Amino acid sequence: MATQPVQAIHVQGLEKSYKKVQALRGVDFDVERGSIFALLGSNGAGKTTVVRILSTLLKSDAGRASVNGFDVATQSADVRGSISLTGQFAAVDEILSGRENLVLIAHLRHLTDPGTIADDLLDRFSLTDAAARRVSTYSGGMRRRLDIAMSLVGNPQVIFLDEPTTGLDPEARIEVWQAVKKLAAHGTTVLLTTHYLDEAEQLADRIAILRGGRIVVNGTLLELKQMLPPAKVEYVEKQPTLEDVFLAIVGNDHQDGDGGHDHNAGTNE
């Protein structure tokens, strides 16, 4: 395409009903290229429905949506060529090894030299040591990292992460967050859904809150904070949160940035 559209994702008036339940009642939002956009909402708010429509797994009843400039309804094959979906549950092949999973995806994306691509990603996600092991022996965090690594095969321009940290322990969560931050640093557009407020706060450039099938708020973290009553200055003794305590006890080398440590306790039985 001659002119790249500024918006990686454009959604307008999206509606979807399942039998009698109206999941989406007119959803509008845009996601800028290379940014992380968080769709925040409680369970059943319609987050997954949005992701499924954008990844061409579901057709909307009304409204239109485009990803990377392609219409999801009429140019779905082009959309699939531009995206990667990481669903709610790590979609990995348990019986294959981590490396075989990556090689398979590289083959299916018709890339040359799948082996090198797989090795690079294994290295990037600190899975080299576990590369030859069956995925069924992986911990939850490793599985999720492999899942995200599989989504990066072929460098898709837009990545959908549907509740990437649901069900993970705090350490694995931090691992995933680091992986997502690295993605955006590489220029990939990320749309992530979550019901964890701190996750959106940690990762997203823009946050939209989905409630009852509509976007009720959409803005940067700063804008969202300004919508609340002005901050009051209070002096409170800072108690460590349980997360601080947990991470202090189990050791949190994960926050030193390179993510190069394999801290999947539980796998080294």
Added chain:
Amino acid sequence: MTKHFFADTAYLTGRSLRHITRSVDTIITTTIMPIAFMLLFVYVFGGAIKPGSHSYVNYLLPGILLITIASGISYTAFRLFLDLQSGIFERFQSMPIARSSVLWAHVLTSLVANLISLVVVVLVALLIGFRSGAGALSWLAVAGILIVFTLALTWIAVIPGLSAKSVDGASAFSYPLIFLPLVSSAFVPTDTMPGPVRAFAEYQPVTSIVNTIRDLYTQQPAGTDIWIALAWCVGILIVAYGFAMVIYRRKIS
């Protein structure tokens, strides 16, 4: 995207075949029941049944082969169901691949797995005294009928594989298929059965398929049975394929 159909199907078939080679137990559990049936009928009931002049192993092998396929395809439904449940099916569907490759890979895998099981069962039959003087052409015809029958049952298996709500639901559908050969000419001649049962036995698909396979390897003229058998197999194949495709389209739209 259809230009990659064959390459995509080949890679995905390679993937699910690896599932089979890494869990050989599925081949064992698939063949163990038909082999147990065969031993039971030959060594326990066989002496009392005496269906004609041939040895009883020769008589009952076709029915055993059909039972093998019927028990084998429950794994096809099982594997497909697991792919759907694990989300890897959706991952494939959201990728720039020929979408129908995902189903075809399961179908081809089912065919290969069932052929392996059939070979195992025939080898056991040879061990316990199965003999045939039939030529290569007859055996090719037997293989052809078994392949069409496997494809027909595989497409039936795709239906619960795509639509089941639980693992049990995905594989339980095959039980009636496993028992269908018992009410046919597979183990005893149908003329000893009482009226309605006999009518059912004679007009259900298994009897014509069993008779055809038996005629082929005992070098008897197969007559019209072969056409009835093929018509059943192809008919079931088309209907099951149609239903499976409707469910599949509903799943991906």
